[in-house]
Amino acid sequence: MIKKIMVPIAFSKYSKGILDYAAGLAEPLAAELLVVNVVNKRDLEAVNKITSFGYKVDSEKYLKTIKSERRQELAKMTGPLTLPDERVSFTFLIGDPTSELLRYAVESEADMVVMGVKNKDISHMFAGSVAERMFQRCPVPIVSYRSDDIAARLRKRIYKHIIND
Numbered sequence: 018m019i020k021k022i023m024v025p026i027a028f029s030k031y032s033k034g035i036l037d038y039a040a041g042l043a044e045p046l047a048a049e050l051l052v053v054n055v056v057n058k059r060d061l062e063a064v065n066k067i068t069s070f071g072y073k074v075d076s077e078k079y080l081k082t083i084k085s086e087r088r089q090e091l092a093k094m095t096g097p098l099t100l101p102d103e104r105v106s107f108t109f110l111i112g113d114p115t116s117e118l119l120r121y122a123v124e125s126e127a128d129m130v131v132m133g134v135k136n137k138d139i140s141h142m143f144a145g146s147v148a149e150r151m152f153q154r155c156p157v158p159i160v161s162y163r164s165d166d167i168a169a170r171l172r173k174r175i176y177k178h179i180i181n182d
Contacts, residue, residue, distance in 0.1 A: 023051045023127035025118050025147075026094075028087060031133045033094050035162045039131035040098045040105075042160070050100060051125050052107045054087055055114040056080065084109055115150040122155060130159045 024039040026032045036052065043050050061076045091107055098105065110117040122130060134148040152159055163171070 019046050019048050019128040021049045021051055021125060021127045023053060023122055023125065023130045025053050025132045028090055031164050034164045035131060035133045036094050038162050040100055042131065044100060050105045051127060052091065052105065053110060053118065053121055055110045055112065055117045056083060057114055058112050114147045118151060119154055122157060127157055129157055130155060131162055132159065133162045
């Protein structure tokens with residue numbers, strides 16, 4: 018039985034669709050949505066590097082700003098959801114995105130993950146991405162979300178490259 022659905026959100030243009038799709042799965046199952054965002058440790062390392070050159074930027078302020086901006090964006094995305102507030106939670110993680118998502122999936126006892134993929138090339142759809150590593154290593158089922166525009170583009174490529182060959 019699916020009780021917890023983890024939804025990694027990268028705040029891309031597809032994040033709202035991913036969240037809506039996951040909520041659509043969660044509602045009839047009476048499942049919780051565990052919305053997760055990972056701040057990549059490489060971004061913090063870059064901020065620290067810039068600071069070492071004398072610029073007035075620090076990782077604490079950067080992190081505080083990022084979290085504030087993302088909380089506001091998440092409030093916009095979750096506002097229209099029909100799930101009760103107590104069934105939707107949001108967690109910030111810091112580190113390597115794949116490692117942190119895998120750790121969180123296990124620690125939160127997620128039963129399913131709903132996420133998108135970024136790569137647009139059908140022949141290298143998962144190459145090098147967080148999604149690829151999640152599909153390889155995640156101990157629970159992963160549903161790969163496709164927006165209407167990505168699905169149409171993939172159908173067109175399949176038709177062109179496979180069906181017409």
